[in-house]
Amino acid sequence: MPDRSHNIDPDRLLGLYKTMRRIRAFEEAAEAASLDGRVGGAVHLSIGQEAVAAGVCANLRPTDQITTTHRGHGHCIAKGTDPGAMMLELFGKEGGTCGGKGGSMHIADFDVGMLGANGVVAAGIPIAVGAAHGAKLLGEDRVVVCFFGDGAINRGPFLEGLNWAGIFALPILFVCEHNSYASTTRTEAVTAGPGATARAESLGIEAFEVDGNDVVAVDGLAGELTGRIRAGGGPFFVTARTYRLKGHTSVDPGAYRDEDEVSLQWAEDPMNRCEEELQRLGLAAAELETIGRQATEEMAAVAAAATAAPHPALIQAFTDVQDVGAPVWSALP
Amino acid sequence: MSSLSYLAAATRAVAEEMRRDDRVWALGEDLGRGGVFGQYRGLVDEFGDARIADTPISEATIMGAAVGAALVGTRPIVEMRFADFALCAVDEMVNQAAKARFMFGGQARVPLVIRQPSGMWRSSAAQHSQSLEAWYTHIPGLVVAAPATPADNLGLLKAAVRCDDPVIYIEHKDLWALEGEVPDDGEDVLVPLGRARLARAGDDITVVTWSKMVGVAEQAAELAAAQGIAMEVIDLRTLWPWDQEAVFGSVVKTGRLLVTHEAVQVGGFGAEVAATVAEDLSDSLKAPVRRLGAPRTPISYAKPLEDQLRITPERIAAVAAEMLGD
Numbered sequence: 001m002p003d004r005s006h007n008i009d010p011d012r013l014l015g016l017y018k019t020m021r022r023i024r025a026f027e028e029a030a031e032a033a034s035l036d037g038r039v040g041g042a043v044h045l046s047i048g049q050e051a052v053a054a055g056v057c058a059n060l061r062p063t064d065q066i067t068t069t070h071r072g073h074g075h076c077i078a079k080g081t082d083p084g085a086m087m088l089e090l091f092g093k094e095g096g097t098c099g100g101k102g103g104s105m106h107i108a109d110f111d112v113g114m115l116g117a118n119g120v121v122a123a124g125i126p127i128a129v130g131a132a133h134g135a136k137l138l139g140e141d142r143v144v145v146c147f148f149g150d151g152a153i154n155r156g157p158f159l160e161g162l163n164w165a166g167i168f169a170l171p172i173l174f175v176c177e178h179n180s181y182a183s184t185t186r187t188e189a190v191t192a193g194p195g196a197t198a199r200a201e202s203l204g205i206e207a208f209e210v211d212g213n214d215v216v217a218v219d220g221l222a223g224e225l226t227g228r229i230r231a232g233g234g235p236f237f238v239t240a241r242t243y244r245l246k247g248h249t250s251v252d253p254g255a256y257r258d259e260d261e262v263s264l265q266w267a268e269d270p271m272n273r274c275e276e277e278l279q280r281l282g283l284a285a286a287e288l289e290t291i292g293r294q295a296t297e298e299m300a301a302v303a304a305a306a307t308a309a310p311h312p313a314l315i316q317a318f319t320d321v322q323d324v325g326a327p328v329w330s331a332l333p
Numbered sequence: 334m335s336s337l338s339y340l341a342a343a344t345r346a347v348a349e350e351m352r353r354d355d356r357v358w359a360l361g362e363d364l365g366r367g368g369v370f371g372q373y374r375g376l377v378d379e380f381g382d383a384r385i386a387d388t389p390i391s392e393a394t395i396m397g398a399a400v401g402a403a404l405v406g407t408r409p410i411v412e413m414r415f416a417d418f419a420l421c422a423v424d425e426m427v428n429q430a431a432k433a434r435f436m437f438g439g440q441a442r443v444p445l446v447i448r449q450p451s452g453m454w455r456s457s458a459a460q461h462s463q464s465l466e467a468w469y470t471h472i473p474g475l476v477v478a479a480p481a482t483p484a485d486n487l488g489l490l491k492a493a494v495r496c497d498d499p500v501i502y503i504e505h506k507d508l509w510a511l512e513g514e515v516p517d518d519g520e521d522v523l524v525p526l527g528r529a530r531l532a533r534a535g536d537d538i539t540v541v542t543w544s545k546m547v548g549v550a551e552q553a554a555e556l557a558a559a560q561g562i563a564m565e566v567i568d569l570r571t572l573w574p575w576d577q578e579a580v581f582g583s584v585v586k587t588g589r590l591l592v593t594h595e596a597v598q599v600g601g602f603g604a605e606v607a608a609t610v611a612e613d614l615s616d617s618l619k620a621p622v623r624r625l626g627a628p629r630t631p632i633s634y635a636k637p638l639e640d641q642l643r644i645t646p647e648r649i650a651a652v653a654a655e656m657l658g659d
Contacts (some may be wrong), residue, residue, distance in 0.1 A: 002483035029478060035629070065405070067401075077573040096438070096439030097437075097438065098436060098437050099438035099439070101435060101436060101437075101439075102436040102438060102439050104435065106436040108436075108437040108438075108440055108441065109440075110404075110437070110440045115401070115404055115405075116404075116433065116436075116437060119428070120424055120428055120429075123397065123424060123425070123428065125394075125397070126393060126396070126397020126398050126400070126401065126425065127397050127398075127400050127401035127404070127429065129394065129397070129398045129401060130397060130399060130400055130401020130402040130403075130405075131401040131402065131403070131404060131405045132399030132401075133398055133401070133402050134401065134402035134403075134404075134405040134406060134407045135356060135405065136383075137383060137384070137402065137407055138356075138405070138406060138407065138441075140631050155393060156506075157393050157395055157397060160389070160391035160393055161394050161397070161398075163389060163394075164389065164391060164394050164398060165390070168387065219384055224464060252632030263563075280633060287600065319439065320434050320435050320438065320439035321434070321435050321473050321474055322434075322473070322475070322476065322498040323496070323497055323498055324476045324496060324498050324526045324527055324574060325476055325498075325526075325573050326528060327473065
């Protein structure tokens with residue numbers, strides 16, 4: 001076993017750990033609500049991928065912006081979105097981030113620079129590129145981070161978006177969260193060549209690989225690259241290797257995966273690895289348990305609140321469509 | 334008033350809106366050289382290459398980046414070059430631009446103009462000639478405009494740039510050279526979205542159309558007049574929202590409606606206008622509503638074959654005569 005210890009400020013690592021625990025607890029509460037029918041739509045869990053969200057977003061300012069994917073709960077929480085509003089959104093309830101009109105795959109929170117999850121694979125890439133292009137046009141000093149999965153690298157907008165970011169020298173960090181699966185298919189079975197990093201490099205974009213289950217490594221690399229972007233650099237590309245410990249959706253048991261593969265990956269759970277690092281730095285196990293329990297309690301409370309909350313007013317099905325030629329609502333007979 | 338071409342009117346609209354609002358910019362292929370039809374000629378000299386942005390041939394990202402840039406506060410004018418090429422960006426138009434405001438619960442707006450040069454022009458064949466405006470009228474969140482005259486290409490384009498909704502803006506390639514009177518200055522230049530124009534008054538039959546077919550219908554009205562039929566021609570100008578009040582008012586007066594368009598008749602926007610009138614105005618109708626659009630076949634290259642698909646003044650006048658019982 002190689003030495004995986006790092007030099008990191010214990011307080012910073014503890015902060016990262018708290019974010020990861022809150023994401024894990026949110027996902028577990030969402031999974032439970034999905035399985036018992038309280039959440040109706042598809043829920044794509046990021047269990048096992050929390051270190052990427054926490055490590056990258058710890059380096060972002062409130063004015064920085066991100067886009068994410070259908071598997072984006074972790075990125076939202078790490079960027080600062082209120083989990084209470086997120087859970088209301090998953091439940092399709094009033095007070096959700098999008099008023100219950102978007103659901104899990106369309107969470108957005110513009111107040112914290114979260115420009116939207118997306119239900120279409122790779123669709124967030126051009127949007128993030130455009131947000132960075134907009135920042136440059138408006139002369140605004142911010143970094144845009146674009147999260148996507150390894151399945152996205154086989155769609156055209158990946159090539160187009162990276163090329164665009166390169167020619168316009170945009171202030172954007174692409175983060176390919178490589179969890180090894182494109183829906184229920186192993187990505188390597190449908191991907192020619194050496195993959196994401198090489199594709200980025202072929203377009204002249206400086207690209208890096210990082211152990212995406214090592215939150216300290218992710219944090220360190222993201223810190224370096226966001227710093228270089230703030231100094232006028234960019235775009236940059238990161239492939240963060242991680243693993244989707246659950247199925248494609250909450251109701252997918254992932255039976256197409258080898259059991260040994262999955263159990264090996266649970267041994268690499270970023271949560272455990274972060275805890276080991278914290279204990280090496282002298283934190284007591286009891287303190288970590290307290291953090292874990294607090295996260296579980298927080299997310300149990302938001303799920304209970306979401307369960308009790310009312311649905312949106314029916315007229316909301318007709319609002320915020322368009323100003324010119326807007327639909328007209330009248331109650332069904 | 335002064336005379337401008339349909340093309341020059343659009344150039345003027347973009348220039349005026351870019352002078353008025355620093356957040357407006359245009360992006361697309363070849364814009365620095367004026368665009369493929371010359372409709373951006375000279376603009377890069379005044380506004381620079383950041384605001385008249387030359388892009389790669391990446392329609393999905395031209396459109397998607399415009400969505401992202403609109404979400405963060407700019408107002409992009411997206412040049413799709415040919416309406417046919419915009420099909421490479423349908424996810425970005427339909428799933429992203431049209432839905433972001435609604436899906437995100439009203440947190441964000443996507444103020445975009447998506448210019449789609451359309452229609453048959455110089456034997457351009459099946460992938461450079463289509464009229465696909467009806468598709469976009471089907472998508473909640475989108476506004477669809479299709480000007481027929483230089484004055485409207487000035488005023489509607491300016492209104493589209495000022496609109497906070499994504500606007501699909503259909504310009505007919507065969508109209509670029511059309512000359513017409515346009516207002517010189519001032520706010521009366523603006524043409525409100527959703528308002529039809531009475532192109533020609535008449536009491537016997539209402540012909541509803543848009544884009545290049547307005548001129549064709551006006552020629553048909555001359556032919557009809559020679560047969561003693563007074564044809565009213567309504568230029569819809571905006572397809573979504575369409576001006577029901579103007580169409581209904583005319584049909585109540587004439588009792589007859591013919592909707593004609595260059596696009597394929599099956600599933601064309603004429604079906605929507607015809608069905609709405611048939612549902613709501615059946616008591617006013619003296620004859621069944623008729624449609625006249627293209628047959629459902631790809632557009633040919635060879636001129637005589639292409640002409641098989643063309644709606645002509647003679648064909649419109651003939652249908653009108655049938656509807657008058659001749």
